[in-house]
Amino acid sequence: MRCKPGDLAIVTRSYSGRFGAVVEVVEFVGVATTLRNGIVDDAWAVAYRGSNKHPDSRLTLLARDRDLTPIPPPAITKREPLNAEA
Numbered sequence: 001m002r003c004k005p006g007d008l009a010i011v012t013r014s015y016s017g018r019f020g021a022v023v024e025v026v027e028f029v030g031v032a033t034t035l036r037n038g039i040v041d042d043a044w045a046v047a048y049r050g051s052n053k054h055p056d057s058r059l060t061l062l063a064r065d066r067d068l069t070p071i072p073p074p075a076i077t078k079r080e081p082l083n084a085e086a
Contacts, residue, residue, distance in 0.1 A: 001028070001065050003044060009068040016054075022071070023048045023063065032062055040064050 003009055007025040011018045015036040023046040032043035042065040045052060052061055 001042070003065055003068050003070050008071045009046075009063075010071060011063060011067060012069050013067040014063075018048060021048060023061075023068070025068065025070075026052055029060075029062060034062055035059075042066060044068065 003025045005025055005027055008022055009025055011021045011023060013019065014021070026045040026047055029043040029045050031039065031041050033039050034043070040062075043062045044065060046061050046063045046068075048061055053059065054061055
């Protein structure tokens with residue numbers, strides 16, 4: 001699995017026009033039936049623009065793991081304290 005719950009990810013393949021969208025990965029669903037892909041075995045429930053439901057059908061938004069690229073969190077760097085005597 002490339003993603004984990006709580007990740008932000010970019011949609012790299014979409015049949016519903018969300019290519020390039022940033023989504024929040026909510027939970028792993030596993031095997032699911034989708035309207036366009038039929039049965040998939042690597043589905044994640046995702047939230048898009050704060051909603052996890054399709055605006056027309058009200059079905060849970062799903063994305064295949066292979067169609068999501070996780071966005072890594074920003075690196076936290078340790079900063080040196082400023083020296084006031086310099």
